[in-house]
Amino acid sequence: MSDLVTVILAAGKGTRMKSKLPKVLHKAGGKTMLQHVIDAAKAAGAKRNIVVTGFGGEMVREAIGAQAEFVTQTEQLGTGHAVLQTKELLKDETGTVMVLCGDTPLLTGALLKKLYDEHVAAAAKATVLTAIMPDATGYGRIIRSADGSVEKIVEHKDATEEERKVREVNSGIYCFAAKDLFEALSHVTNDNAQGEYYLPDVLEILKKRGEKIWAVAADDYEDTLGINSRLQLAGAEKILRRRKNEELMSEGVTIMDPATTYIDDDVKVGRDTIIYPMTWLEHGTVIGEECEIGPNVRFQDVKCGNRVTGQFIYAHECQIDDDVKLGQFVHLRPNTHLFEGVKIDNFIEVKNSNIGKGSK
Known part of the structure; x- marks a missing residue:
């Protein structure tokens, strides 16, 4: 049986959606974005799915029901803080925790299973899902070592001219060894301009300890796209409709x-x-x-x-x-x-x- 557990981040309001509805409950292809993510996690073999709620939490819980467990992030203090809210629920887990974003409706079960399988095969403490973007402007770049492991993730604004030529970017989706994740999270600080606790800081902490950080590239960058606006939602809708039509025609x-x-x-x-x-x-x-x-x-x-x-x-x-x-x-x-x-x-x-x- 799979030892995979997912934590799905769904606490944000999504201000650019300009909506009373939580961002993850906006629909594409006939289902909410969050439902697409849960379905992909199930298809990948996840034995548990935990959704971190915040803005509109009651609406999210009502929409998803018994398909997932829930925790509440009362204050939105960053991705690291969001994952930390699941610590009590996951205290007995010894397998893999996959962190997903609730606004990524184009994820597929096949892609998440590939991420999980390669994470396990690499015996890594953390694995990043990456994408090769046609235009990587604004994204955090994946800088790899000679053996293919992750040397560092550098934000666009901090990247050198040479690093900005790299088109492999961080999708914001990860696999972690459960025990190492929460131990490292206890050392993450909010000493930054936003005053937030960032999940990628866990990678840096593990790297400094000499742990292996791996990366798995999606075959198609579209699968990893996050949705932040109505315009991007329409783009996801078009992709999902195309996929469904192609499936039926085949x-x-x-x-x-x-x-x-x-x-x-x-x-x-x-x-x-x-x-x-x-x-x-x-x-x-x-x-x-x-x-x-x-x-x-x-x-x-x-x-x-x-x-x-x-x-x-x-x-x-x-x-x-x-x-x-x-x-x-x-x-x-x-x-x-x-x-x-x-x-x-x-x-x-x-x-x-x-x-x-x-x-x-």
Whole structure:
């Protein structure tokens, strides 16, 4: 069994979002950013996930529920201080603690598993997830030793001209040996301009002790991107939609125009189904095989059988069985069940109804 535990930092307000909602609860690809991170951690094999909350903590806890354990960072005094809040919960852990950011919805389970596996294989006390950025301006640079280990992480403003040419940067995601993490955290100070306790200082402390600090580079820098504004959120949304469309097309679904097709992460679509442009398939929706859906269809939590056809439709919280034909400008409201072979004409609204097999 994996000895991996994650600590997910989700205490910040996200002032650049200009929102009453905690930043990590903004959605991309049909799920909150925090949910994407938790799902990636689970896929990587984490046995426990601990979320550090702060601003809007009650909303975060309500949104995530029993999927994670929670601690509160009453004052936002830096990343090191945030991780320190989990010390009591993790006092008996002897394995690996992976520190994640709740505003990184593009992380994948495969990437986090790669980080964990290489951390263990390297027998490092700490491992940094890095990215090779097209433009590294503003990022902390990873300076490696000849053996590939991390010599230091230098902030952009402190880097020499030669160091600024390095495009490998710190993603802010780490693996630590649990006992060493909390022992080193006890020595981190807030002697800096912001008066905060920084998690990267742990690396410096461990390095001075002669411990091995490793680094693992993501295959695609996009996977590591953090979201700090609505503009960046829209960028993440585009990437997640592209990934989902590519996944479905590789499984035998025809998407006529991926640029105008919006499919949430948890949606399932059967092979040989054709999705026409300007179609939204949202949370909870399942589409069977050999269907023709769209153009201009919006399905929310719709369970749809095989060989269903429909265009210019809005349907939500309903069930559509095999071989149903839907006319144009149909509205299917909650608790509607269309049985096999039903035909619905144009400009029809159905609510709280069971329409029997073969009905027209």
